[in-house]
Amino acid sequence: MPKRLTALLHRLLAAALAATAIGSGQAATLYRWIDAQGVTHWSDRPVEGSVAVELGAPSSINPPVPAGRASPQSASTTHPVIYSTIEIVQPTDGASLFDSGGSVECIAQLTPTLAPGHTIWFQLDGQRVDAHGATTLSLNAPRGTHELKVIVLNAEGQQQASSSAITFFVKQASRLTPPVGPLLKMPR
Numbered sequence: 001m002p003k004r005l006t007a008l009l010h011r012l013l014a015a016a017l018a019a020t021a022i023g024s025g026q027a028a029t030l031y032r033w034i035d036a037q038g039v040t041h042w043s044d045r046p047v048e049g050s051v052a053v054e055l056g057a058p059s060s061i062n063p064p065v066p067a068g069r070a071s072p073q074s075a076s077t078t079h080p081v082i083y084s085t086i087e088i089v090q091p092t093d094g095a096s097l098f099d100s101g102g103s104v105e106c107i108a109q110l111t112p113t114l115a116p117g118h119t120i121w122f123q124l125d126g127q128r129v130d131a132h133g134a135t136t137l138s139l140n141a142p143r144g145t146h147e148l149k150v151i152v153l154n155a156e157g158q159q160q161a162s163s164s165a166i167t168f169f170v171k172q173a174s175r176l177t178p179p180v181g182p183l184l185k186m187p188r
Contacts, residue, residue, distance in 0.1 A: 029054055034081075034112040049084060080154070081118065083161040085111035088150055093166035097141075100170055104141040108150040108163065117155035124148050143172045 031043045031050035043050065090107040091097060097104060106122055114120055114133060121128045124139050125146055131137045139148075149165040 036111060038113045051082065081112065081115040081160065083110055083112070083152060085109055086150060086152065086161050086163045088148060088163055088166050091148070091166070091168040093168070095168045097168060097170050099172060100141070102140055102142045102170070102172075104139050104146075104168070104170065106137050106139050106148060108135045110135060110150075110152070114152070118160060119153045121151045121153065122148065123151055141168075141170050143170050145169050 028044070030053045031046050032040060032053050033047055033050040034040050041047075041050075046052070087109050088106065089109050090105060106124075108120065108122070108131075110120070114135075120131045120133060120135065122131055122137050122139060123129070124141060125148075128151065129137065129139060145167060146169070147165050147167050150163040151159055152161045154160045
């Protein structure tokens with residue numbers, strides 16, 4: 001089914017459920033959740049991961065804006081996006097990276113995907129680096145211990161969500177700490 005038609009059906013369903021609640025003269029509870037593709041769903045029954053939305057008797061109904069359709073300017077007027085998952089999947093916490101040349105590939109995971117108007121930043125050792133909407137970024141991390149986390153900022157530049165910080169270690173061979181191991185050949 002085309003995305004445009006699916007979005008229209010979601011709006012009609014939400015409007016019909018709200019109209020039924022208003023017509024009965026009672027407040028109603030709808031349940032909203034966002035799937036892995038960033039599509040917003042509504043139901044009159046709770047679903048795992050859904051958020052309850054209480055409906056009173058409003059004088060008008062504003063249907064929800066499907067994910068990906070809001071402009072960055074209108075993102076600040078919509079309901080805040082709740083990221084159910086925001087984590088760093090690479091490097092892993094406690095990882096030791098050998099001979100990386102000072103460059104570390106960092107990968108974050110967000111569920112749902114980044115909302116319109118939101119920006120993702122990697123924070124390495126307290127310094128923020130704009131990822132320009134990407135969840136993968138190569139960062140300059142010289143030899144030593146490093147702390148990394150991911151931050152999502154909303155359209156106003158306020159922190160919307162952040163991951164837990166992880167620690168990783170970059171190790172480079174040197175004359176003082178030469179590489180060791182059974183597969184290395186000894187110099188002649």
